[in-house]
Amino acid sequence: MAGGAEIRELTVDLGERSYPILIGAGLLKRTGSLFAERGFPVKSPVLLVADSAVDGLYAGTVEESLKSAGYSVARAVVPSGEKSKSLAAFEELVTAALEAGLDRRSTVIALGGGVVGDLAGFVAASYMRGIRFVQMPTTILAHDSSVGGKVAVNHRLAKNIIGAFHQPEIVLYDLDTLKSLPPRDVRSGYAEMIKHGLIWDESFARWCDENAERLLALEPDALGRGLYEGCRVKSIVVSRDEKENDLRAILNLGHTIGHALEAVSHYGELLHGEAISIGMVGSARLAAKFGYGDELAAETERLLRKFGLPVRIPAGYDTDAIMSAMQHDKKFKEGSMVFVVPKRIGEVEIRGDVPVQWVRDIVEQLKEEAGKP
Ligand SMILES: O=C(O)C(=O)C[C@@H](O)[C@H](O)[C@H](O)COP(=O)(O)O
Numbered sequence: 001m002a003g004g005a006e007i008r009e010l011t012v013d014l015g016e017r018s019y020p021i022l023i024g025a026g027l028l029k030r031t032g033s034l035f036a037e038r039g040f041p042v043k044s045p046v047l048l049v050a051d052s053a054v055d056g057l058y059a060g061t062v063e064e065s066l067k068s069a070g071y072s073v074a075r076a077v078v079p080s081g082e083k084s085k086s087l088a089a090f091e092e093l094v095t096a097a098l099e100a101g102l103d104r105r106s107t108v109i110a111l112g113g114g115v116v117g118d119l120a121g122f123v124a125a126s127y128m129r130g131i132r133f134v135q136m137p138t139t140i141l142a143h144d145s146s147v148g149g150k151v152a153v154n155h156r157l158a159k160n161i162i163g164a165f166h167q168p169e170i171v172l173y174d175l176d177t178l179k180s181l182p183p184r185d186v187r188s189g190y191a192e193m194i195k196h197g198l199i200w201d202e203s204f205a206r207w208c209d210e211n212a213e214r215l216l217a218l219e220p221d222a223l224g225r226g227l228y229e230g231c232r233v234k235s236i237v238v239s240r241d242e243k244e245n246d247l248r249a250i251l252n253l254g255h256t257i258g259h260a261l262e263a264v265s266h267y268g269e270l271l272h273g274e275a276i277s278i279g280m281v282g283s284a285r286l287a288a289k290f291g292y293g294d295e296l297a298a299e300t301e302r303l304l305r306k307f308g309l310p311v312r313i314p315a316g317y318d319t320d321a322i323m324s325a326m327q328h329d330k331k332f333k334e335g336s337m338v339f340v341v342p343k344r345i346g347e348v349e350i351r352g353d354v355p356v357q358w359v360r361d362i363v364e365q366l367k368e369e370a371g372k373p
Pocket residue numbers: 144145147148150159160192244248249251252255330
C-alpha cells in the first residue's frame with residue numbers, strides 16, 4: 001500500500017513562476033509549515049476546496065495543519081464527478097470565497113482529483129483576476145492535471161472550453177491519499193501515466209508494462225516512481241511550451257476522440273482515463289493509416305488492456321454525435337481536425353491533415369469491435 005518515507009521532488013521550470021512538485025507519504029500534515037516556509041501570508045484566509053469523496057478523509061488534516069501554522073481556513077466541498085466542472089459550481093465557489101473574505105493575497109487549495117483541480121484552479125485564476133493556487137492531488141489521474149496550470153470548466157457542448165492557464169505555487173502529492181481510490185479510478189489514472197511514456201519516453205512506457213501488477217496493487221515504490229516519472233515528462237513539456245503554442249499539444253494524445261466521448265456521454269459514463277484510453281487506441285490506428293504500421297496499434301492496445309483499461313467504444317454511442325463533438329474541441333483548427341499521432345512507442349507527431357473520413361471509419365470500427373474478444 002502507499003507509504004514509505006521517501007519524498008521525491010521535481011521542479012516545473014517556468015522562470016519566476018517555477019514551482020515544486022513534492023511526491024511522498026505524510027505531506028498533508030506538513031501543509032501549514034510548507035505554506036509558512038514559502039511565505040504565504042498568514043493574515044489572508046485560505047479556501048480549501050475538497051472533492052466530496054475525500055473531504056471527510058483528508059480535509060481535516062490539511063485544515064488542522066494550516067490552523068496550527070496560524071492560517072484561517074474556509075472549507076468548500078464539491079460533489080465527485082466531471083459534472084462538477086460547471087459554471088454553476090464555479091459560481092458557488094466564488095460565493096464561498098467572497099463569504100470567507102478571501103483577498104488578493106489569499107490561496108485556494110484543490111484537494112482531490114482533476115475535477116476539483118480544474119474547477120478550484122479556475123476559481124483561483126479568476127477571483128480578483130488571479131490569486132495563489134495549490135494543488136493537492138488525491139488520484140493517480142491527477143498527476144497529469146495538477147501539473148501545468150491548465151484550469152477550466154466544461155460547457156454542455158465541449159470539455160474544458162471555459163478556462164485559463166494559471167500555474168499552482170506548489171503541487172503536494174501525498175501518496176497516503178491514494179489508499180482510498182476505488183479500483184476503477186486506479187486503472188483510469190494509469191491511462192495518463194501510460195500516455196506520458198507513449199509520447200516521450202519509451203523506457204518509461206516499457207517500465208510501466210513490466211511493472212503493471214505492482215502499479216495496480218499500489219505498491220509504494222512502484223507508485224512513487226511511476227508518478228514521479230509521469231510528472232517529470234509533464235514538467236519537461238510544460239517548461240518548454242507553457243501555453244501550448246506547439247510542443248505541449250503532444251500531451252493531448254488520445255484526447256481528440258477521448259474528449260468527444262466524454263461530451264457525448266454527458267460527462268457521466270466514462271471516466272476521463274477510460275475515454276483517453278479508447279482515444280489512444282484510435283490515434284494508434286490513425287498511425288497505421290499514416291504508414292507507421294499495424295504493430296504500434298496492437299502494442300498500444302495490449303499495454304492498455306494490461307492495465308484493465310477499455311479499448312473500444314461502448315454500445316450506444318452515436319458516431320455523428322462523436323464526430324460533431326470533436327469539431328467543438330480546441331483541437332479543431334481552421335476547419336481541420338488536429339490529432340496527436342504516435343510514430344513509435346515514445347514518439348508522436350502533431351498532424352493537422354487527418355481526413356475526417358479516416359476518423360469516422362476508426363470510430364465505427366471501435367464501436368463494431370466492442371464486445372468481440
Ligand atoms: O496539460 C496539457 O496540456 C494536456 O493536454 C493534458 C491533458 O491530459 C489534460 O486532460 C488537459 O486538461 C486537456 O487539455 P485541453 O486543452 O485539451 O482541454
